[in-house]
Amino acid sequence: MKEIVVISGKGGTGKTSLTASFAVLAGGETVVADCDVDAADMHLLLEPDFSSREEFFSGEVAVIDPDICTNCGICRQVCRFDAISVSERSHIVAPLSCEGCGYCARVCPVQAISNNSEQVGELYVSSIKTDTKMVHAALKIGADNSGKLVARVKNEAKSVAEELGKAMVLVDGSPGIGCPVVSSLSGASFVVLVTEPTVSGLHDLKRVYQLVKKFKIPAGCVVNKADLNPQILQEIETLLQDEQIHYLAKIPYNEEFTAAMTNGKTVVEWDQNLRQTVSETWQQVLKILESETKE
């Protein structure tokens, strides 16, 4: 099973527009996974039918029973997350601050604290307009398990692909360098980095690539809005060369990206020129993938 993960470090570089376009180009060849669970937008372009849904549960959150609590305060002393405060009647837990470590419940002398598993999101397996399946999710507000949900989405996508006999999973990855993106990257066969020639785009690319390097995953890069800043474009190109990152494409600043999105379309369905560029990019990804796996 080949797994292509698209990430960007910085937001707003066109990652999701590009991933959805790859999905359209790959059509029935691939199962699609939206692992940007905090800001899952790919469904706006791929028309999923939400045909199957499943609840996703978090780790635990402490709950104090006010009828049993004696207000002794031991729970508050041991909590390292400032999640417990005193009310008139009993101690209370702020669920958004609780890490679910369960320490308070273990030391409560009267067993007033229980740990409840909370529903923090929903997982969907949908049929989409490209005649394949997409696995996606919606995370509840303030939930702290996006890393786990990302892992769930990816594993589900892999098993759906196996069931349907597809050889590939295409993943829209998460932003940043923390827990969700680590989950997005684990097990990837190839990473597509989407960036833009801005000081922040370059800065974030460098950081996220250091993470990719730790995983020893081969990578390619698409520079979007490539004509914004020639000097930084050059710096990016030097970085790609030094780090032996495949230079997949440069796409000039083009407001058709937004126009396509506004009309609920991917750029390859919307604009002939962009279709050409993005198709060539996708073909290159497939070619690299083939040669990397042969070695």
Place this chain on the structure above:
Amino acid sequence: MKIAIASGKGGTGKTTLSTNLAVYLSESARVALGDLDVEEPNSGLYVQGEEIERHDKFKYVPRWNPAQCDLCGTCQLVCNFNAVLKLGQQIMVFPELCHGCYACSELCPTGSLPMIPQKMGELTVFRRGPLDFVESQLNIGEEQAVPLIKQTLKQMNGSFGDREYLIYDSPPGTSCPVIEVTKEADLVILVTEPTPFGLHDLKLAVETMRELGVEFGVVINRHGLGDDRVERYCAEQSIDIITTIPNHRKIAELYSRGELLYPSIPEVKNALEKIRLYILERRKESRS
């Protein structure tokens, strides 16, 4: 007054607004800016200042000391994150999974798991005239941003609590890192763009703010691009649109070079002034 600049979607202009607003406000008030997007901090690329101090930031994780350990297994039992495992005659600790709750360490009957500091990132304080600027950067490979965000907020509130404005450049999304920053704010400014992705993620951000019960208003960036669906949504929901920032290739180019926008783009300066007046209005309301 604590003002957090946030957005559901990444790349809508949080850092642009945070840096321009902080510098603009510092023309007439004492301001501190904090970059709390510790995974990918960018504010420092736009606000250069003189470095005042730099510290390593630590989290505390257990380390096994076998001398007294009788392998009772309590540590493994009490860890909810599978960060401590008893394997044969050994206790294994996985620091990247540790949430730093201290349960294993403090509940260990033989004191065999002392908590040891481990560097998770760096905090730097800069000064740029009347503006103080704090930036934290998470080490690559470190998975949890929240502990560093908490320490950075603490430092800001401690060192700069007396400033007229504290501006927080928040992480993107709606999960725990952004909650950590916005829950303490007196006002949250949600930056969005007039596109379907912008609207979808704005709705999530609005739900988050409502759940937290914090005051918020919206700034529409790249106005003129896309369509009017964000404006219609805000009108239906009675959400204040504080101001708009126009879509302009020149803005994108200035941004690409790491330059502030308002000194050369009058529309941006006007927008910042509108935000300043809005903040004053909200402050007056909350006092009365």
